[in-house]
Amino acid sequence: TDLAKIRNFSIVAHIDHGKSTLADRLIQETGTVQDRDMKEQLLDAMDIERERGITIKANTVRIDYVADDGEAYVLNLIDTPGHVDFAYEVSRSMQAVEGSLLVVDSTQGVEAQTLANVYQAIEADHEIVPVLNKIDLPASDCDRVAEQIEDVIGIDASDAIHVSAKTGVGIHETLEAIVNRLPAPKGDRDAPLKAMLVDSWYDAYLGVIVLVRIVDGVLKKGDRIRMMSTNAVYPVERIGVFRPAMQVIDELGPGEIGFLTASIKQVRDTRVGDTITHEKKGCEKPLPGFKPAQPVVFCGLFPVDNAEFEDLRTAIEKLSLNDASFSSEMETSAALGFGFRCGFLGLLHLEVIRDRLEREYGIELITTAPSVVYHVHMRDGEVRELHNPADMPDLTHVDHIEEPRIKATILVPDEYLGDVLKLCQDRRGIQLDLTYAGSRAMVVYDLPLNEVVFDFYDRLKSVTKGYASFDYQMIGYREDHLVKMQILVNEEPVDALSVMVHRDRAETRGRAMVEKLKELIPRHMFKIPIQAAVGGRVVARETLSAMRKDVTAKCYGGDATRKRKLLDKQKAGKKKMRQFGKVEIPQQAFISALKMD
Numbered sequence: 001t002d003l004a005k006i007r008n009f010s011i012v013a014h015i016d017h018g019k020s021t022l023a024d025r026l027i028q029e030t031g032t033v034q035d036r037d038m039k040e041q042l043l044d045a046m047d048i049e050r051e052r053g054i055t056i057k058a059n060t061v062r063i064d065y066v067a068d069d070g071e072a073y074v075l076n077l078i079d080t081p082g083h084v085d086f087a088y089e090v091s092r093s094m095q096a097v098e099g100s101l102l103v104v105d106s107t108q109g110v111e112a113q114t115l116a117n118v119y120q121a122i123e124a125d126h127e128i129v130p131v132l133n134k135i136d137l138p139a140s141d142c143d144r145v146a147e148q149i150e151d152v153i154g155i156d157a158s159d160a161i162h163v164s165a166k167t168g169v170g171i172h173e174t175l176e177a178i179v180n181r182l183p184a185p186k187g188d189r190d191a192p193l194k195a196m197l198v199d200s201w202y203d204a205y206l207g208v209i210v211l212v213r214i215v216d217g218v219l220k221k222g223d224r225i226r227m228m229s230t231n232a233v234y235p236v237e238r239i240g241v242f243r244p245a246m247q248v249i250d251e252l253g254p255g256e257i258g259f260l261t262a263s264i265k266q267v268r269d270t271r272v273g274d275t276i277t278h279e280k281k282g283c284e285k286p287l288p289g290f291k292p293a294q295p296v297v298f299c300g301l302f303p304v305d306n307a308e309f310e311d312l313r314t315a316i317e318k319l320s321l322n323d324a325s326f327s328s329e330m331e332t333s334a335a336l337g338f339g340f341r342c343g344f345l346g347l348l349h350l351e352v353i354r355d356r357l358e359r360e361y362g363i364e365l366i367t368t369a370p371s372v373v374y375h376v377h378m379r380d381g382e383v384r385e386l387h388n389p390a391d392m393p394d395l396t397h398v399d400h401i402e403e404p405r406i407k408a409t410i411l412v413p414d415e416y417l418g419d420v421l422k423l424c425q426d427r428r429g430i431q432l433d434l435t436y437a438g439s440r441a442m443v444v445y446d447l448p449l450n451e452v453v454f455d456f457y458d459r460l461k462s463v464t465k466g467y468a469s470f471d472y473q474m475i476g477y478r479e480d481h482l483v484k485m486q487i488l489v490n491e492e493p494v495d496a497l498s499v500m501v502h503r504d505r506a507e508t509r510g511r512a513m514v515e516k517l518k519e520l521i522p523r524h525m526f527k528i529p530i531q532a533a534v535g536g537r538v539v540a541r542e543t544l545s546a547m548r549k550d551v552t553a554k555c556y557g558g559d560a561t562r563k564r565k566l567l568d569k570q571k572a573g574k575k576k577m578r579q580f581g582k583v584e585i586p587q588q589a590f591i592s593a594l595k596m597d
């Protein structure tokens with residue numbers, strides 16, 4: 001295709017502002033898919049994504065469009081993941097296109113995710129076309145939102161397009177703006193092949209499918225290609241584009257976006273952001289900015305039923321095939337038996353994987369407290385990465401500990417600002433900025449990731465009645481007074497409940513945890529002390545009193561069916577329990593005990 005007739009773009013938006021609906025409309029309007037084949041939200045493939053309304057895998061679609069100028073154009077839309085956990089993937093997708101549609105819900109306005117994504121688009125030098133969506137709704141206020149875009153983001157919104165992705169108003173104008181306002185890609189057909197690996201995933205029939213953007217040169221079937229970060233060589237078996245169904249074509253030239261398959265066995269062998277070139281006469285320098293994905297949150301996954309360990313292993317291997325950023329290694333816990341220590345890009349990523357293991361593979365899991373990666377500086381100068389609080393080395397050998405910090409951006413209506421500041425302060429935050437955009441405040445905090453991974457987002461939603469939006473990026477490691485806190489149940493340490501905490505917060509956290517556990521652990525025939533300890537020192541304790549002899553005594557009179565039911569219920573509950581010494585702890589306690597209210 002002639003470079004001048006190509007337009008590559010992405011859509012950036014806060015969740016629910018209408019990105020997927022708009023993409024569907026663009027596809028439908030151009031007749032890319034016949035109406036009868038049009039499933040709602042074509043671009044969101046997986047169930048979980050659909051349920052949660054998030055798009056995780058970047059998807060792409062090639063659209064043919066004859067513009068009002070009579071010329072035929074090829075429009076390539078890359079759908080980027082919308083969640084903070086996948087910021088790096090987003091940034092790579094942005095590098096693969098020249099422009100963005102900035103979709104803002106005209107009944108809502110700019111949100112934290114809008115900001116985070118649009119900044120990435122600006123960083124990638126995109127031409128940006130603002131699109132004000134949902135103008136069919138009575139609450140739509142385009143003037144206010146356009147002004148906000150100018151104030152907060154600092155881009156011209158005077159020629160924003162007014163759209164209803166629902167009714168189709170403004171879709172034609174959007175297509176014309178893509179052609180007329182976004183730049184055509186640049187590239188040299190005669191230069192050595194230089195292509196960016198934008199995304200990859202595993203397909204049961206075709207093996208690994210690699211999404212590429214050709215920068216220079218031409219990619220053809222049968223070419224031998226080389227991944228520049230690993231030097232691995234593969235023969236290309238198939239080249240094609242998505243419409244959005246796969247269509248095999250002969251070649252991809254500069255400026256084009258499409259896929260290749262090359263009997264690559266594992267997604268792990270393809271790294272997002274890597275440069276692909278020819279084995280012979282390849283390009284000299286790779287594209288800038290490549291970095292391998294690094295898991296930032298770790299937790300243990302153990303089968304509730306030990307007999308399911310092998311099933312869990314198989315399931316984890318299968319999921320790893322399709323997810324290069326998910327890591328796992330075997331772990332044994334005195335309390336929980338055999339399981340896996342797994343690494344994720346963030347909390348959402350963790351939840352998605354855990355859900356899939358439980359739902360698609362039917363394995364009931366105990367998830368231990370998520371932990372960030374600490375840098376433990378030993379006295380002898382060695383620096384250890386700590387993925388699991390249970391592995392904390394003996395303190396006499398430790399010089400100091402560093403923890404990861406994030407820069408969090410929160411947008412919130414005025415009236416909730418006080419609560420948000422308090423929440424951030426309680427989580428050891430350092431305020432970096434506080435500005436206003438209309439009746440909303442934008443707060444920027446430097447926070448320990450450790451304080452955010454567990455339930456920060458839930459708390460933020462609840463103190464602001466769902467009105468706050470939140471986004472973050474990693475900013476690096478910093479030293480602090482961190483200690484390992486153990487939980488002892490009936491005098492025995494439960495390794496799966498160990499957490500790293502700030503020294504000054506150990507007592508508060510410990511108190512909260514033992515109080516929670518007292519509620520969560522059922523009574524036994526004997527008294528059970530529950531303690532939180534740092535080093536050898538107990539910082540909080542509760543005692544669970546012994547149960548009265550007859551559990552069914554509290555049922556009125558001698559109703560036999562009631563008694564039966566109670567006993568059945570106890571039996572069912574048993575399966576979800578874990579034995580620690582003489583004490584049974586319900587599975588749900590491992591997560592609930594760590595929530596901070």
Ligand code: GDP
Nearest residue numbers: 013015016017018019020021133134164165166
């Ligand atoms: P995404 O999270 O940005 O992909 O947003 P979706 O495309 O999933 O849209 C979120 C919700 O807004 C869905 O319920 C859509 O049906 C609805 N929606 C999207 N565009 C419009 C619009 O123009 N008007 C109205 N009334 N609803 C819309």
Ligand code: MG
Nearest residue numbers: 019020053055
């Ligand atoms: Mg969507």
